[in-house]
Amino acid sequence: MAQERIFGQGSRREEETDLPDNGTPAPSQGAGQAQRDTQGTDDLLAEIDGVLETNAEAFVKGFVQKGGQ
Amino acid sequence: MSVRRVMGSETEFGVLAVGEPHANATVLSTRVVTSYALRVARELSRESSGRNGSDGQTSVGTGWDYGSEAPLSDARGYTMSREQAHPSQLTDQAPVLTAEEIAAEAITESAMYTEDMDWRKVIMNTVIPNGARVYVDHSHPEYSSPEVTTPLDALTWDAAGDVVAARAVAELARGAEKTGTPAVNLYKNNTDNKSVSYGAHENYMLDRAVPFDRITSALLPFFATRQIMCGAGRVGLGVDGSEPGFQLSQRADFFERTVGLETTIHRPIVNTRDEPHADDTKYRRLHVIIGDANLSHTATVLKFGTTSLVLNLIEHDRVPALDLADPVAALQTVSHDPSVTATVPLRDGRELSAVDIQREYYRAALELERELAPDGLDQDTRQVLDLWDEVLTDLADDPSRLADRLDWAAKYALLNAYRQRDGMAWNDPRLIAIDLQYADIRPEKGLYHRLASAGRIRTLVDSETIERAADQPPEDTRAWFRGTAVRRYPSAMVSVGWDSVNVEFPGIRRGARIGMPEPLDLNRETTREWFDAPDVEQWVHRVAEQRPGTVTGTGLN
Numbered sequence: 001m002a003q004e005r006i007f008g009q010g011s012r013r014e015e016e017t018d019l020p021d022n023g024t025p026a027p028s029q030g031a032g033q034a035q036r037d038t039q040g041t042d043d044l045l046a047e048i049d050g051v052l053e054t055n056a057e058a059f060v061k062g063f064v065q066k067g068g069q
Numbered sequence: 070m071s072v073r074r075v076m077g078s079e080t081e082f083g084v085l086a087v088g089e090p091h092a093n094a095t096v097l098s099t100r101v102v103t104s105y106a107l108r109v110a111r112e113l114s115r116e117s118s119g120r121n122g123s124d125g126q127t128s129v130g131t132g133w134d135y136g137s138e139a140p141l142s143d144a145r146g147y148t149m150s151r152e153q154a155h156p157s158q159l160t161d162q163a164p165v166l167t168a169e170e171i172a173a174e175a176i177t178e179s180a181m182y183t184e185d186m187d188w189r190k191v192i193m194n195t196v197i198p199n200g201a202r203v204y205v206d207h208s209h210p211e212y213s214s215p216e217v218t219t220p221l222d223a224l225t226w227d228a229a230g231d232v233v234a235a236r237a238v239a240e241l242a243r244g245a246e247k248t249g250t251p252a253v254n255l256y257k258n259n260t261d262n263k264s265v266s267y268g269a270h271e272n273y274m275l276d277r278a279v280p281f282d283r284i285t286s287a288l289l290p291f292f293a294t295r296q297i298m299c300g301a302g303r304v305g306l307g308v309d310g311s312e313p314g315f316q317l318s319q320r321a322d323f324f325e326r327t328v329g330l331e332t333t334i335h336r337p338i339v340n341t342r343d344e345p346h347a348d349d350t351k352y353r354r355l356h357v358i359i360g361d362a363n364l365s366h367t368a369t370v371l372k373f374g375t376t377s378l379v380l381n382l383i384e385h386d387r388v389p390a391l392d393l394a395d396p397v398a399a400l401q402t403v404s405h406d407p408s409v410t411a412t413v414p415l416r417d418g419r420e421l422s423a424v425d426i427q428r429e430y431y432r433a434a435l436e437l438e439r440e441l442a443p444d445g446l447d448q449d450t451r452q453v454l455d456l457w458d459e460v461l462t463d464l465a466d467d468p469s470r471l472a473d474r475l476d477w478a479a480k481y482a483l484l485n486a487y488r489q490r491d492g493m494a495w496n497d498p499r500l501i502a503i504d505l506q507y508a509d510i511r512p513e514k515g516l517y518h519r520l521a522s523a524g525r526i527r528t529l530v531d532s533e534t535i536e537r538a539a540d541q542p543p544e545d546t547r548a549w550f551r552g553t554a555v556r557r558y559p560s561a562m563v564s565v566g567w568d569s570v571n572v573e574f575p576g577i578r579r580g581a582r583i584g585m586p587e588p589l590d591l592n593r594e595t596t597r598e599w600f601d602a603p604d605v606e607q608w609v610h611r612v613a614e615q616r617p618g619t620v621t622g623t624g625l626n
Contacts, residue, residue: 045487045490048503048516048519051514051516051519052499059498059502059505059506060498060505062085063505064091064261064263066207066208066209067157068206068207068208068266068267069157069268069270
């Protein structure tokens, strides 16, 4: 479940009052939520795919730096 | 007491010429700095046209005053000899390009976008109107932020440095279109995964009277474990990243010692460089080299905020008793454990997790701050304590919850999503490419920026405020005076440093030096009206009247 809920809303401190689920344990996620999360992740990866360096291997190999502080 | 304290950041950017992996890094860095200096000069000349009181001339770049640089002075009470020092430690000398470097790439003309200007200067250092220093440090372009007083401002002016970097990259990209020279990209990370690391330093002012031993013993367990919040995440283990896996920190594998003066070799967890850049009878500047370059706002605010609160514990001698058996080993154990459950041994026999150790610092800080502020915590202190508590709580429950707040967790979630979808192993070059591209400072290409603009990572300061901070100095430190002087009288600036402004007056060998020994003095409220002076000479006289003893020069002694 956790692996599918990528970039979902994290929980807050216990004292936090501005969340509806304040003070109560987070409800376990239903199938609907999981599906939405998976869809969200697919959309994210599709978006990231669009900006990734096209030749990953050459990019990684060519990323050579000199030492710094 | 409060989380408020004079602080600042330094970012060394990874630098890459598109399509030319063997380009000379110092030359590329010089192109970055020069292009930004040209941009600033262009902006200032536009601003000053038609304004009374400006010097009406245009010059490019501001020299650096190396007078207060003392990189070999050790906080433990001695000084390393120049002969003993590694050449890279001699940061008190102005760098120059060698003839070979200049010959290697014709940087003065074809590679430089000079628009219609006739300036063919090579700039390796400049001070920009937001009070920051932008320069070539070894073989990386570096942005050293202006002095600020709160963690939120530290975030704002640190992120402003990323705006500066992105603008320089955009300038060079436009030049590349015109001249066919390679564009240059900058990366806010700390390693090339080929055994090389470069830094993202923090600086904190503290009371000179605090014994350095106490600083060291308090900071070792804190620095070994704060990476669970402030790590930027890295694909690969070991200095060359050859062991497959993921770790929390970019920097952890490059540290070999607990305490020391070096920053480029045998890196120590606690750095002893003693360069206060201020009144050295009152202040110490703690130079922190262990941190990762952060993009996440939460991680940045926590990095500066929690460290400042731990320095309060040190100054009040209220540090929790935590003594790691082997701090360097613990640093690496914690970094290599993305489940954030590993424990490390203490000298008293206890085995504690990084969350446990951070909790101890948190509790001690909360207690001290409440005690020192019986009428309630100020907003900045409250914010840092709340975030610290929140993040530690989530790390203990389920670290994947932090994917919307911390760099390492965001990166880890993204990498895991790719691993799941495409079945990639940790040594797949595509995962390493994602790791690198997370730190690309271009808003349209950098994966951090993509995640943040899609609302998948929470931000604490809006982008307009950060953009403005790239041009405007903080108002509550001497950075305001420095930045405003550079904006107002650019061609009169001979050299500027953290604690000095050196100007020349019209005529031959006429000029003055303004000392700035107090980091909180010469702020906007104090000095705004001084800049109403009709010219630079009268401005200096006004400063001398207001701050006798800190100004020397023609007609003033």
